[in-house]
Amino acid sequence: MTYTLIGAPVSLYTGKVRGYLRWKNVAFTERLSTREVYKADILPRVGWSVIPVVIHHDDSELGETLQDTTEIIDHVEAREPGPSIYPDTPRQRLASLILELFGDEWLVIPAMHYRWAYNRDFAQQEFGASSHPHLAPEEQFAAAEKAVGFFSGSVGGLGVNPDSVAAIEAAYEDFLGVFDAHLAEQPFLFGGRPSIADYGLLGPLYAHLLRDPKSGELMRRLAPRVAAWAEYTHAPQHCLAGDFLEGDEIPVGVMEMLQRFAAQQWPVLKATSEALKAWSSEQAPGSEIPRILGFHKVELGHGGATVTTDRAIIPYALWMLQRVTDYREGLAGEARQSVDEMLRSIGAADLIDFRLPVRLQRRNFKLALAD
Numbered sequence: 001m002t003y004t005l006i007g008a009p010v011s012l013y014t015g016k017v018r019g020y021l022r023w024k025n026v027a028f029t030e031r032l033s034t035r036e037v038y039k040a041d042i043l044p045r046v047g048w049s050v051i052p053v054v055i056h057h058d059d060s061e062l063g064e065t066l067q068d069t070t071e072i073i074d075h076v077e078a079r080e081p082g083p084s085i086y087p088d089t090p091r092q093r094l095a096s097l098i099l100e101l102f103g104d105e106w107l108v109i110p111a112m113h114y115r116w117a118y119n120r121d122f123a124q125q126e127f128g129a130s131s132h133p134h135l136a137p138e139e140q141f142a143a144a145e146k147a148v149g150f151f152s153g154s155v156g157g158l159g160v161n162p163d164s165v166a167a168i169e170a171a172y173e174d175f176l177g178v179f180d181a182h183l184a185e186q187p188f189l190f191g192g193r194p195s196i197a198d199y200g201l202l203g204p205l206y207a208h209l210l211r212d213p214k215s216g217e218l219m220r221r222l223a224p225r226v227a228a229w230a231e232y233t234h235a236p237q238h239c240l241a242g243d244f245l246e247g248d249e250i251p252v253g254v255m256e257m258l259q260r261f262a263a264q265q266w267p268v269l270k271a272t273s274e275a276l277k278a279w280s281s282e283q284a285p286g287s288e289i290p291r292i293l294g295f296h297k298v299e300l301g302h303g304g305a306t307v308t309t310d311r312a313i314i315p316y317a318l319w320m321l322q323r324v325t326d327y328r329e330g331l332a333g334e335a336r337q338s339v340d341e342m343l344r345s346i347g348a349a350d351l352i353d354f355r356l357p358v359r360l361q362r363r364n365f366k367l368a369l370a371d
């Protein structure tokens with residue numbers, strides 16, 4: 001086997017990579033992220049506790065360690081044959097990078113909220129079964145107490161609190177409606193082939209919002225096509241099959257999702273960028289960036305159902321935004337005009353000339369200022 005995927009069924013970001021590796025038809029085995037695996041493999045290789053981790057068994061003794069789903073996917077894309085999940089036409093490509101960011105870093109809000117508000121006991125049992133597979137079920141449940149405390153305690157940092165829950169649920173239901181209508185026309189976001197954006201959305205929509213029982217009931221009721229999409233994107237029947245829509249077409253449903261990005265996530269990214277600017281002005285090049293840069297007030301929700309609330313300032317999302325702005329800056333002529341037109345029509349005209357205050361890099365599996 002060329003790759004080992006270390007992760008767990010209950011994990012949001014593991015599902016993103018698992019669905020991708022299956023569609024890409026690469027040889028991989030999956031290892032459960034038990035407590036022992038965290039100690040013996042994840043911590044020594046990565047330096048902190050996180051999944052998924054992929055080991056590429058190349059010619060080196062230990063193999064190459066990959067963490068962060070985006071880096072894992074890009075590594076595999078660069079080395080494995082077969083069709084790419086990156087569209088190569090400008091609007092589809094830019095839209096797919098934006099929607100990967102929207103899935104990874106924005107839909108994680110409803111994913112965490114619904115899990116810990118409505119599926120807590122199920123998730124705790126699953127956490128215990130992953131970390132301690134050899135214990136009896138009651139012991140597994142008890143052993144997961146600490147991890148559950150950590151993850152359920154992190155929802156506040158995402159902006160989830162009693163005042164914001166209704167707005168978060170309204171925004172999620174609106175998104176489900178948009179995606180469900182789109183899937184009546186197309187199997188994936190950009191036609192017959194899954195894109196990086198499909199996998200970005202798959203993380204929250206599969207492991208949490210479909211697989212957690214109460215959330216799964218809601219998704220099957222409100223958006224049965226989204227539930228079916230999450231099943232077949234996670235477990236594809238036809239690897240490597242399908243094509244993106246011709247003519248760089250962006251379907252109406254994708255435009256509507258991009259509008260949600262522009263209205264909901266984009267203002268928070270801009271505010272995060274301001275906070276990074278203030279923080280980085282006193283830092284040396286190459287400095288590691290803390291995972292949280294304090295708190296700020298943000299608006300969550302959709303349409304009439306919005307609320308202003310406190311949320312942690314999470315700079316990691318800006319690294320994904322940098323991929324978006326880098327791609328746009330690499331375009332010229334008509335290609336650039338066509339993506340700029342798209343950004344204007346989704347309500348993100350100010351993304352056109354947007355620059356992060358500093359360049360970001362990932363180093364030693366952490367976010368850092370560029371050297």
Ligand SMILES: N[C@@H](CCC(=O)N[C@@H](CS)C(=O)NCC(=O)O)C(=O)O
Nearest residue numbers: 011012013014049050051068069070
């Ligand atoms: N951006 C990362 C996110 C990975 C992530 O948050 N994984 C979760 C499990 S699904 C985790 O292990 N979190 C530990 C932590 O955030 O401290 C990626 O794409 O790999």
